[in-house]
Amino acid sequence: MKLLECAVRDVVAGNNVTIIQPANIYQCELHDDVFVGPFVEIQKGSVIGQGSRIQSHSFICENVTIGRHCFIGHNVTFANDLFRSGAPDASAESWIAITLGDHVTVGSGATILTPSVCSGAVIGAGSVVVRPVEIKGIYAGNPARLLRRL
Numbered sequence: 001m002k003l004l005e006c007a008v009r010d011v012v013a014g015n016n017v018t019i020i021q022p023a024n025i026y027q028c029e030l031h032d033d034v035f036v037g038p039f040v041e042i043q044k045g046s047v048i049g050q051g052s053r054i055q056s057h058s059f060i061c062e063n064v065t066i067g068r069h070c071f072i073g074h075n076v077t078f079a080n081d082l083f084r085s086g087a088p089d090a091s092a093e094s095w096i097a098i099t100l101g102d103h104v105t106v107g108s109g110a111t112i113l114t115p116s117v118c119s120g121a122v123i124g125a126g127s128v129v130v131r132p133v134e135i136k137g138i139y140a141g142n143p144a145r146l147l148r149r150l
Helices: none
Strands: 023-026 040-042 064-066 098-100 137-141 144-149
Touching: none
Parallel strands: 023 040, 064 098
Antiparallel strands: 137 144
């Protein structure tokens, strides 16, 4: 049996960054005033913008960029492998990069499966985002759809 412990390693961190343990955070950037709750994983190549908050039990896969002053609720999942072949793809070249603009709110239990969410968007709890969010508004459902513009 091989036992690996969660850790915070090889992280470029700004000033006043708070990480509540346990957390598994590696090879990423956390800008000034970022808060990361317990039981969060942030994978390599990800960037969390200034003043953003990541609540407990969230998973941020490789190559996710979260803008400034975003709020990521509890148990939010970002997924970059869209299983295009019907199975997991081990080739990182096939994965999408995901970018959230500034001031984005993602409700608890949401899943983000799209390359982009525009600044100021609100994603409702439990929503599954499968298409780019290009209009500032409130989105909810599975698949998420625009409920109203902001």
